[in-house]
Amino acid sequence: MTTVEASAGGGPVLGTRLRRREDGALLTGESRFVADLAVPGALHLALVRSPHALARIVDVDVSGALAMPGVVAAFSGADLRDEWAGPLPCGWPVTAEMKQPAHLPLAVERACYVGDAVAVVVATSEYAAHDAADAVTVTYEPLPAVVDLEQALTDEVVVHPELGTNVAYTWELAPDDAAVDAAFASAAHVVDARYVQQRLIPAAMEPRGVLVVPEPFGGSFTVYSATQIPHILRVMLALTAGVPETDLRVVAPAVGGGFGSKLNVYAEEVLALALARRLRRPVRWIEERTENAQATIQGRGQIQHVELAADAEGKVTAVRVRLTADMGAYLQLVTPGIPLLGAFLYSGVYDVPAYSFRCTSVFTTATPTDAYRGAGRPEATYAIERAMDTLARRVGVAPEEIRRRNFIGPDAFPYTSVAGLVYDSGNYAGALDRCLALAGYDALRAEQQRRRAAGGTRQLGIGISSYFEMCGLAPSRVLASLNYTAGGWEAASVRILPTGKVEVVTGTSPHGQGHETSWAMIVADRLGISPDDVDVIHSDTARAPYGLDTYGSRSLAVGGTAVAMATDRVVDKARRLAAHQLEVAEEDLELAGGVFAVRGSPDRTMALAAVAFEAFTAHDLPDGMEPNLEASCHFDPPNFTFPFGTHLAVVELDTDTGKVSLVAYHAVDDCGVQVNPMIVEGQVHGGVVQGAAQALWEEAAYDTEGNLLSATLMDYLVPSAAEVPSITTASTVTPSPTNVLGVKGVGEAGTIGAAPAVINAVVDALSPFGIEDIAMPASPQRVWRAIEDARRRGTHPTSTAATDDTTTQATSTKET
Amino acid sequence: MNITVTVNGETATHDVEPRLLLVHYLRDVVGLTGTNVGCDTSSCGACTVHVGGESVKSCTMLAVQADGADITTIEGLAQGDVLHPMQRAFRENHGLQCGFCTPGMVMAAVSLLEEHPHPTEAEVREGLEGNLCRCTGYHNIVKAVLAAADAGDSGAAATGSPGVAGRVPASAGAPS
Numbered sequence: 001m002t003t004v005e006a007s008a009g010g011g012p013v014l015g016t017r018l019r020r021r022e023d024g025a026l027l028t029g030e031s032r033f034v035a036d037l038a039v040p041g042a043l044h045l046a047l048v049r050s051p052h053a054l055a056r057i058v059d060v061d062v063s064g065a066l067a068m069p070g071v072v073a074a075f076s077g078a079d080l081r082d083e084w085a086g087p088l089p090c091g092w093p094v095t096a097e098m099k100q101p102a103h104l105p106l107a108v109e110r111a112c113y114v115g116d117a118v119a120v121v122v123a124t125s126e127y128a129a130h131d132a133a134d135a136v137t138v139t140y141e142p143l144p145a146v147v148d149l150e151q152a153l154t155d156e157v158v159v160h161p162e163l164g165t166n167v168a169y170t171w172e173l174a175p176d177d178a179a180v181d182a183a184f185a186s187a188a189h190v191v192d193a194r195y196v197q198q199r200l201i202p203a204a205m206e207p208r209g210v211l212v213v214p215e216p217f218g219g220s221f222t223v224y225s226a227t228q229i230p231h232i233l234r235v236m237l238a239l240t241a242g243v244p245e246t247d248l249r250v251v252a253p254a255v256g257g258g259f260g261s262k263l264n265v266y267a268e269e270v271l272a273l274a275l276a277r278r279l280r281r282p283v284r285w286i287e288e289r290t291e292n293a294q295a296t297i298q299g300r301g302q303i304q305h306v307e308l309a310a311d312a313e314g315k316v317t318a319v320r321v322r323l324t325a326d327m328g329a330y331l332q333l334v335t336p337g338i339p340l341l342g343a344f345l346y347s348g349v350y351d352v353p354a355y356s357f358r359c360t361s362v363f364t365t366a367t368p369t370d371a372y373r374g375a376g377r378p379e380a381t382y383a384i385e386r387a388m389d390t391l392a393r394r395v396g397v398a399p400e401e402i403r404r405r406n407f408i409g410p411d412a413f414p415y416t417s418v419a420g421l422v423y424d425s426g427n428y429a430g431a432l433d434r435c436l437a438l439a440g441y442d443a444l445r446a447e448q449q450r451r452r453a454a455g456g457t458r459q460l461g462i463g464i465s466s467y468f469e470m471c472g473l474a475p476s477r478v479l480a481s482l483n484y485t486a487g488g489w490e491a492a493s494v495r496i497l498p499t500g501k502v503e504v505v506t507g508t509s510p511h512g513q514g515h516e517t518s519w520a521m522i523v524a525d526r527l528g529i530s531p532d533d534v535d536v537i538h539s540d541t542a543r544a545p546y547g548l549d550t551y552g553s554r555s556l557a558v559g560g561t562a563v564a565m566a567t568d569r570v571v572d573k574a575r576r577l578a579a580h581q582l583e584v585a586e587e588d589l590e591l592a593g594g595v596f597a598v599r600g601s602p603d604r605t606m607a608l609a610a611v612a613f614e615a616f617t618a619h620d621l622p623d624g625m626e627p628n629l630e631a632s633c634h635f636d637p638p639n640f641t642f643p644f645g646t647h648l649a650v651v652e653l654d655t656d657t658g659k660v661s662l663v664a665y666h667a668v669d670d671c672g673v674q675v676n677p678m679i680v681e682g683q684v685h686g687g688v689v690q691g692a693a694q695a696l697w698e699e700a701a702y703d704t705e706g707n708l709l710s711a712t713l714m715d716y717l718v719p720s721a722a723e724v725p726s727i728t729t730a731s732t733v734t735p736s737p738t739n740v741l742g743v744k745g746v747g748e749a750g751t752i753g754a755a756p757a758v759i760n761a762v763v764d765a766l767s768p769f770g771i772e773d774i775a776m777p778a779s780p781q782r783v784w785r786a787i788e789d790a791r792r793r794g795t796h797p798t799s800t801a802a803t804d805d806t807t808t809q810a811t812s813t814k815e816t
Numbered sequence: 817m818n819i820t821v822t823v824n825g826e827t828a829t830h831d832v833e834p835r836l837l838l839v840h841y842l843r844d845v846v847g848l849t850g851t852n853v854g855c856d857t858s859s860c861g862a863c864t865v866h867v868g869g870e871s872v873k874s875c876t877m878l879a880v881q882a883d884g885a886d887i888t889t890i891e892g893l894a895q896g897d898v899l900h901p902m903q904r905a906f907r908e909n910h911g912l913q914c915g916f917c918t919p920g921m922v923m924a925a926v927s928l929l930e931e932h933p934h935p936t937e938a939e940v941r942e943g944l945e946g947n948l949c950r951c952t953g954y955h956n957i958v959k960a961v962l963a964a965a966d967a968g969d970s971g972a973a974a975t976g977s978p979g980v981a982g983r984v985p986a987s988a989g990a991p992s
Contacts, residue, residue, distance in 0.1 A: 204950055688953055712856065
């Protein structure tokens with residue numbers, strides 16, 4: 001039984017709001033997440049984690065744990081040192097000189113952040129394992145922590161003494177510094193801003209988990225992991241644990257969200273495999289929420305120094321960025337590359353002639369950072385979109401006007417940016433116009449003026465951001481030039497079975513995105529059959545052996561394209577076979593509704609299913625044709641794709657309490673051709689709320705001792721339904737010329753667009769106070785304090801006109 | 817301790833540790849894994865079930881406190897292959913993506929409509945405040961709950977639609 005309510009075979013499928021086939025199992029509780037997999041005899045792991053941000057491990061005594069009921073084994077890092085064939089992997093050594101600390105699944109000599117695992121207990125139940133973990137005695141020699149990025153740069157406290165410095169690497173994209181300097185020397189307007197991208201906790205609703213099952217014969221293992229990357233994980237587990245790749249099958253069962261946090265290779269995955277090997281028993285580990293906050297990667301963590309130079313009309317003449325990026329205590333899978341993913345985006349959707357970017361990345365005694373929804377691109381977009389608003393104030397024009405004066409024109413594509421990207425297609429002014437119309441912009445401004453004139457405490461703020469992003473990661477050659485150690489292709493195979501049913505094998509690994517539905521739509525559309533007749537196989541390296549998995553809004557643009565191209569190859573073969581049996585030329589056959597018909601002789605037909613059966617019997621194939629209808633495609637994209645859009649946020653700001661309420665949100669996104677607009681909108685909704693959450697609520701807050709203060713969902717403010725409004729969405733469609741589907745990707749767009757739109761709205765509401773910036777998250781306390789400071793400065797709040805302070809540079813709101 | 821609990825209409829007696837949480841009882845003892853655990857602090861609501869008709873975060877309650885209770889979990893909501901109107905509304909309105917919060921969200925939403933059959937959007941948002949979702953931005957969840965409320969008015973809720981029970985994704989079978 002399937003759950004797809006498809007249109008009748010042959011009807012239009014692409015672009016319809018087909019309900020998801022994934023939903024039935026998820027709605028009834030039948031789906032199996034890792035924690036739901038019951039394996040008789042499985043042992044449970046509990047980890048002992050460092051309570052210190054930096055400490056020498058003096059002694060680990062597991063004897064107390066071993067005496068506890070149900071405990072099978074307990075190990076320190078030193079006990080397991082010989083289990084590892086290699087360290088936990090970092091796949092993106094961005095420079096040859098990059099400094100990389102040793103990183104083992106269990107720390108041996110030093111614990112480098114609160115949550116760093118130092119010992120493991122193995123027991124017959126989860127409760128017994130956790131009880132026993134408390135009985136492990138670890139003696140630490142605590143050392144001073146360093147959490148603040150700028151303090152880390154001083155090397156007063158060095159996280160990894162063997163490296164001699166906290167600087168992991170410096171990296172630059174500075175094609176012509178002299179041109180940048182000249183632009184600033186002759187600028188009529190300059191914006192000089194400092195933005196802090198606070199650390200964020202990805203907080204997928206399903207915590208991580210792993211289950212490793214040794215097969216009864218032959219020494220191989222099946223690894224079930226709550227991961228976005230079963231294929232990459234298989235390679236990395238082989239290298240790290242020293243298990244032959246052929247002895248590893250990795251399965252990502254139902255996975256409860258990732259947002260980048262499950263795009264990694266984690267200590268617990270390697271540990272579970274090593275202990276299953278050592279103990280010859282199934283081993284499982286399920287993460288607790290506080291572990292998820294402390295020991296799953298965090299996102300963002302950057303200090304951005306951004307400067308714009310502009311002429312008298314506000315045309316930007318140069319962008320200069322100096323970035324300090326927080327790596328955390330170790331380099332995880334792609335930690336060092338995240339700032340680079342943003343480096344190419346700081347000129348935004350604007351025609352900027354001169355650009356300079358330099359980045360210094362530093363170690364701190366905090367949880368490692370890595371990819372979190374957007375991964376470098378939200379940070380860059382925030383910087384340029386916030387700075388453009390400040391520039392608008394300098395020039396004395398509206399935020400939409402400063403953007404129009406700088407947009408890359410719709411006729412300029414393909415457009416080679418100053419950062420070296422070739423933007424595939426776009427119509428930035430079109431998206432802006434559409435968004436302003438959607439929001440009823442003029443009426444909003446009128447209401448804002450009315451409230452300002454009335455002088456009440458509930459003021460409106462309106463903020464826009466015109467974003468773009470590069471996704472469809474990625475052309476392998478470009479990745480090579482950035483020192484990324486893997487490619488960016490994606491694989492698919494399509495086979496039409498003897499009964500006419502279609503099996504699609506994809507290398508993408510969905511965890512909420514609905515690939516089963518969308519990929520079936522792509523194939524059904526090309527074959528002219530019902531999506532009900534298409535099964536999609538994924539996320540199991542035994543059944544889908546090739547793939548590079550799901551992240552970076554790549555799945556549709558790369559993986560979906562591979563599916564489409566493999567389908568076309570199957571059709572080509574089927575056409576040859578049908579032409580042979582119908583005794584006509586291939587060109588005379590057209591495929592519609594799942595049937596080949598001879599042009600001009602509509603009664604001479606052969607259904608795809610019949611062709612598939614003929615290919616299966618192989619009784620009458622053209623000379624040289626192999627049996628069966630199957631084709632594969634390994635698609636390496638020629639370029640990134642460049643989705644774009646304009647978002648508009650409306651906030652209500654209480655000037656007495658500092659409370660900001662997000663009261664309306666309008667998003668116009670262009671992700672190219674849409675396979676399923678229902679899914680596209682869902683991605684935008686969720687992305688927008690995550691971006692708005694960075695702007696208003698979320699922060700992985702640390703104290704100076706390196707303790708994570710927001711390690712539970714009571715302290716880390718993931719918004720609920722009560723904090724957010726319904727979201728108005730609309731789209732424009734500018735097909736990408738880089739793939740046969742014309743698609744671009746939409747997984748991160750909402751998050752990229754939202755944070756700057758919301759903060760621009762908050763600052764807009766605060767502008768009568770002369771306030772030009774507010775740090776994220778714009779908590780009531782921060783906003784209230786900013787207003788109080790402004791009142792003390794004497795900037796009068798009740799003036800009816802916007803009293804932009806054009807004499808001062810952007811304030812750098814530095815708070816911790 | 818021995819407890820006797822009725823879960824989705826089936827009554828059973830089990831000997832449980834006094835400290836066993838209800839959610840672990842349901843998942844590990846009864847074997848109903850549709851109820852998920854998303855946090856340690858009763859913040860996320862993924863574990864919401866109905867105890868005696870009231871929605872309860874099953875991580876806030878000990879199994880022994882449920883002695884004698886009548887419990888409904890997500891597995892008990894559909895009638896055979898016919899989804900509950902709330903499940904259908906979630907599916908129709910794309911109210912789920914990864915689906916991890918969904919069982920708890922659906923149970924909370926069912927309870928909400930039982931208490932407030934005709935909620936406003938604001939009341940739905942307030943009513944679901946204890947259930948976190950990281951994927952949907954809540955937009956389509958709220959839409960689904962409002963649609964289910966409307967369907968309840970029109971009587972469409974009772975009709976059901978056949979053949980909509982889910983299937984376990986190919987990759988998610990029991991481990992070999």
